[in-house]
Amino acid sequence: MSSILKLENLKVRFSTHRGQLEAVRGVDLDIQVGTSIGIVGESGSGKTVMSRAAMGLLTGSNVTREGRVTFDGKVLSEMSREDVRNEFGTGMAMIFQDPMTALNPVRRIGSQLQESLRVRLGMSRKEARARSIELLTLVRIPEPKHMLRKFPSQLSGGMRQRIMIAIAISCNPKLLFADEPTTALDVTVQAQILELLTDLRKRLNMTMVLVTHDLGVVAGNTDYVAVMYAGEIVEQAPTTELFANMKMPYTEALFKSIPNIQMKAGSRLPVIEGRLPDPTDRPPGCGFAARCSYAQDKCFTEHPELEVAKDGHLYRCWFPLGDSVPRKVS
Amino acid sequence: MTNHAHLRKDSDVLLRVEDLVVEFKVPGNKVVNAVSSVSFDVKEGETLAVVGESGCGKTTLGKALLQIQKPKSGNVRFEGNELTSLSKNDLRSARTSIQMIFQDPISSLDPRMTVRQIVEEPLWIWSKGDENERLEKVKTLLNNVGLDPELVLDRKSYEFSGGQCQRISIARSLALEPKMLICDEPVSALDVSIQAQILNLLNDMKDRYGLTLIFISHDLSVVKAISTRIMVMYLGKVCEIGTTESIYAKPAHHYTAALISSVPVPDPTHKVERTPITGEPPSPVDPPSGCRFRTRCPAATELCATEEPMLREVSDGQFVACHYPRA
Amino acid sequence: MRKLWSTFNLPTKISTVWVMIVLFFVVTGSFLPLPNPTEYDPDASGVGLFSPGHILGTDINGYDLLSNVVNGARISILIALISVGVGGLIGSAIGIGSAYIRGKLDIVVNLLFNILLSIPNLVLGLALVAILATSADPSIPIDPNRRVFIIIFSLTTIIIPILGRIARGATLSWVNREFIVAARSMGMKDRHIIFKHIVPNVLPAIYAVIFLAIGVVIVAEGALSLLGVGIIDGVSWGAMIGRVAGDFTYAPQSMYVPVVVLALTVIAFNQIGDHLRSQLDSREGKI
Numbered sequence A: 001m002s003s004i005l006k007l008e009n010l011k012v013r014f015s016t017h018r019g020q021l022e023a024v025r026g027v028d029l030d031i032q033v034g035t036s037i038g039i040v041g042e043s044g045s046g047k048t049v050m051s052r053a054a055m056g057l058l059t060g061s062n063v064t065r066e067g068r069v070t071f072d073g074k075v076l077s078e079m080s081r082e083d084v085r086n087e088f089g090t091g092m093a094m095i096f097q098d099p100m101t102a103l104n105p106v107r108r109i110g111s112q113l114q115e116s117l118r119v120r121l122g123m124s125r126k127e128a129r130a131r132s133i134e135l136l137t138l139v140r141i142p143e144p145k146h147m148l149r150k151f152p153s154q155l156s157g158g159m160r161q162r163i164m165i166a167i168a169i170s171c172n173p174k175l176l177f178a179d180e181p182t183t184a185l186d187v188t189v190q191a192q193i194l195e196l197l198t199d200l201r202k203r204l205n206m207t208m209v210l211v212t213h214d215l216g217v218v219a220g221n222t223d224y225v226a227v228m229y230a231g232e233i234v235e236q237a238p239t240t241e242l243f244a245n246m247k248m249p250y251t252e253a254l255f256k257s258i259p260n261i262q263m264k265a266g267s268r269l270p271v272i273e274g275r276l277p278d279p280t281d282r283p284p285g286c287g288f289a290a291r292c293s294y295a296q297d298k299c300f301t302e303h304p305e306l307e308v309a310k311d312g313h314l315y316r317c318w319f320p321l322g323d324s325v326p327r328k329v330s
Numbered sequence B: 001m002t003n004h005a006h007l008r009k010d011s012d013v014l015l016r017v018e019d020l021v022v023e024f025k026v027p028g029n030k031v032v033n034a035v036s037s038v039s040f041d042v043k044e045g046e047t048l049a050v051v052g053e054s055g056c057g058k059t060t061l062g063k064a065l066l067q068i069q070k071p072k073s074g075n076v077r078f079e080g081n082e083l084t085s086l087s088k089n090d091l092r093s094a095r096t097s098i099q100m101i102f103q104d105p106i107s108s109l110d111p112r113m114t115v116r117q118i119v120e121e122p123l124w125i126w127s128k129g130d131e132n133e134r135l136e137k138v139k140t141l142l143n144n145v146g147l148d149p150e151l152v153l154d155r156k157s158y159e160f161s162g163g164q165c166q167r168i169s170i171a172r173s174l175a176l177e178p179k180m181l182i183c184d185e186p187v188s189a190l191d192v193s194i195q196a197q198i199l200n201l202l203n204d205m206k207d208r209y210g211l212t213l214i215f216i217s218h219d220l221s222v223v224k225a226i227s228t229r230i231m232v233m234y235l236g237k238v239c240e241i242g243t244t245e246s247i248y249a250k251p252a253h254h255y256t257a258a259l260i261s262s263v264p265v266p267d268p269t270h271k272v273e274r275t276p277i278t279g280e281p282p283s284p285v286d287p288p289s290g291c292r293f294r295t296r297c298p299a300a301t302e303l304c305a306t307e308e309p310m311l312r313e314v315s316d317g318q319f320v321a322c323h324y325p326r327a
Numbered sequence C: 001m002r003k004l005w006s007t008f009n010l011p012t013k014i015s016t017v018w019v020m021i022v023l024f025f026v027v028t029g030s031f032l033p034l035p036n037p038t039e040y041d042p043d044a045s046g047v048g049l050f051s052p053g054h055i056l057g058t059d060i061n062g063y064d065l066l067s068n069v070v071n072g073a074r075i076s077i078l079i080a081l082i083s084v085g086v087g088g089l090i091g092s093a094i095g096i097g098s099a100y101i102r103g104k105l106d107i108v109v110n111l112l113f114n115i116l117l118s119i120p121n122l123v124l125g126l127a128l129v130a131i132l133a134t135s136a137d138p139s140i141p142i143d144p145n146r147r148v149f150i151i152i153f154s155l156t157t158i159i160i161p162i163l164g165r166i167a168r169g170a171t172l173s174w175v176n177r178e179f180i181v182a183a184r185s186m187g188m189k190d191r192h193i194i195f196k197h198i199v200p201n202v203l204p205a206i207y208a209v210i211f212l213a214i215g216v217v218i219v220a221e222g223a224l225s226l227l228g229v230g231i232i233d234g235v236s237w238g239a240m241i242g243r244v245a246g247d248f249t250y251a252p253q254s255m256y257v258p259v260v261v262l263a264l265t266v267i268a269f270n271q272i273g274d275h276l277r278s279q280l281d282s283r284e285g286k287i
């Protein structure tokens, strides 16, 4: 297998009126062709910033990006913005959380769908139309011809997300970034969209990065999972390995806090108390220490490095779960 | 044609809704059947979960209970008062004993007001206490919802995360010490890890303030922890209603079963025997004849198209509107 | 205040300073040691800039330009402030009220706004002045006070739909927010909802446009005067320009002094308005 996207020591800093804010703090990630990886973490953990930085989509005078991003053999972090832009569509594409704001409200679905086909692939009007009907069928929209004439506001959230997917895959990208593609949707529609994405990924042989806050969403739809916390990857493993053998107390807490349909009715849910540390003023030790029920003195003073266990399981914790090291539970 | 099999004795319930109909006129002389003849009741201290897909009329139902959205017909009886026929002024005071919290935590709070002003507002409207008493009350409320008054009182809502905004909303809704709280998807816009916190908080507040809850959601996994009864809605109609245990143990309606199997399970080895439910609900402007779910139902027959199924009891306290309920 | 100033960029700062200077002259104009604007200097007709005693020169008849510009500022700015103030108040009230109440009233109001906005400002102003300021007997001139009133009335009518539409749009975007529904569900009276929740949220949008509107009014008033239907014997900037238009070849300064002052003032108001607008947009984005 070869690598399609490789992040090496990726860092993103914003300068704000409250000082330097380090949103992504040295992320290493190597994504293999044809796999699907889930990036999981709570709101504010840096998932969106990391994926945008990887795609070179972060702009603004207050942003600094460090580190190396290699996509499909090309070093994106050293290319001009123009060259990076040329990778969009055919190389990589993105789907966003809010399908309403990502579509232009005053243009018909057809013209938005055909735009990149004509511009990027140089299709004629007729070819683009035929291809867009094909795409709409691919994302399972009934009566695709009818759909071309509609405006985004006439569609439900689920339909809009299907349109976004159709636009994203229109130029056969190798890598698809999906940033919380189902967070704004109902569970029933979420199930359909996830199934669709997984199916399309296999059929079109795409690599997929699925960003979400819900461990339930990654369970059935990814090969690998990376858990992010406070701008770092704190645990990473093949999906089945991760769920079978969680090493990081944070992952476990995240897992336990999911409202689970299999639990007893009326039972009290376990929660993660507290909140993410202030990103402008990170504590010296483990970022989770103040909220971790296994934390010991060392956790507050020394920052844990990413350790490698067997089966490609990475974790960032002084006292990983399932270890025989004795610890006091506070 | 009544659909009242599931209603309990009038004297036992806090809220009783009968044959409630809410319609919206839309351009082209058409009518959206948002809520079509819905009946249910809620006993004091119960938590009724109202579950269904987006657009099935849950929010409209909630607003119609409060008469923020005027129903076309039907009755809403709360503590013996018929809310649909109250005068504007009586309604204003009746509303104080039913409060609502909303899905979007950010847009539920006025961005130009401080947390103190927001939580104090209901007390101000009803001239409860003098300034000092009100401030004390605000502090107590904020404490109870898990916010430190000293840290939050003078900040504005947009400085807070979604979960914190939802806590502020809950504090505000409790200020007038209502009997009933209608929660419209209070956790749908939040991270899973925060959802649990808010659900626990609502349960605590329910005990502390002796509340009766109506909890609206599209996600059956979320309501399991909080509800005592569940009412499943589809396209403006009630499909199934029953105790929480019975609904999860043996969903009788095909739609309920589909909702249950749509919930993502955080276990990669779990193989979904997904009840096939595809597509989206049809338009409420022109709902299907007979059973409204028939266009997506795996068990639909001829009969489902011609005759509307009525709610009937399938097991103790579980009622379903289906010609061929699941065994 | 200092915080607001710190958000300004250089052009906005310059514009603010210019507006301050103009306002300073509006307030203190009549006390300053300037030549009498209505008395001509027979020894200095048509002298250029920086002539002794006449910093900005004089026109062909020997009237001092600086004192006339200062005097004109009083009339022009006062007319602008009054018509924008009154028009803004009425327009906002109509806009907010109709957007809050909705229904037929709102349809009618929106239609009226659209009709008024589709007529070019100047045409609308001219038409109103022509209808209101024509006396039955042409030999009896219209009372000058009444004339001023009519001009202000016409300019106010231009402003009402501009600000009314802004207020209506802003109200519509707030009125469906859930906090408004929440306020209603707590039993808040409509009057209180409007004044506590809607007005404070709509005001910033109106402030930003008010500056643009002042620019519009100054130009409109100037144009009306140029066309001879303004304040004829008055000395607003527009009237000054109109009066000397024929003398351009002999005393160009008499033309460009008021033109430059008028243009700078309009540009300054627009700049401040634009800046406030963009500030507002970026803040609204955060909310």
Ligand SMILES: Nc1ncnc2c1ncn2[C@@H]1O[C@H](COP(=O)(O)OP(=O)(O)OP(=O)(O)O)[C@@H](O)[C@H]1O
Residues within 6 Å of the ligand: A014, A016, A021, A023, A041, A042, A043, A044, A045, A046, A047, A048, A049, A050, A213, A279
């Ligand atoms: N343009 C910006 N300027 C300053 N700080 C920013 C900016 N964008 C993001 N941040 C900060 O970076 C951190 C990470 O944000 P990010 O959006 O990546 O989180 P996320 O994990 O995607 O969360 P969510 O689940 O809410 O989408 C946060 O603390 C956020 O406030």
Ligand SMILES: Nc1ncnc2c1ncn2[C@@H]1O[C@H](COP(=O)(O)OP(=O)(O)O)[C@@H](O)[C@H]1O
Residues within 6 Å of the ligand: B024, B025, B026, B032, B033, B034, B052, B053, B054, B055, B056, B057, B058, B059, B060, B061, B284
């Ligand atoms: N103001 C309105 N005008 C027209 N249709 C509306 C209005 N509000 C809601 N509807 C329609 O009524 C139906 C039920 O809506 P709603 O109660 O918001 O659903 P839910 O809360 O279950 O997602 C939907 O089809 C919706 O589009």
Ligand code: SF4
Residues within 6 Å of the ligand: A248, A249, A250, A286, A287, A288, A289, A290, A292, A293, A294, A295, A296, A299, A304, A316, A317, A318, A319, A320
């Ligand atoms: S390093 Fe310590 S504080 Fe951090 S997760 Fe591990 S045990 Fe908890």
Ligand code: SF4
Residues within 6 Å of the ligand: B253, B254, B255, B291, B292, B293, B294, B295, B297, B298, B299, B300, B301, B304, B309, B321, B322, B323, B324, B325
């Ligand atoms: S009545 Fe018929 S269509 Fe409706 S749920 Fe039952 S079987 Fe399905």
Ligand SMILES: [Mg+2]
Residues within 6 Å of the ligand: A047, A048, A049, A179, A180
């Ligand atoms: Mg994000």
Ligand SMILES: [Mg+2]
Residues within 6 Å of the ligand: B055, B058, B059, B060, B103, B184, B185
């Ligand atoms: Mg809703």
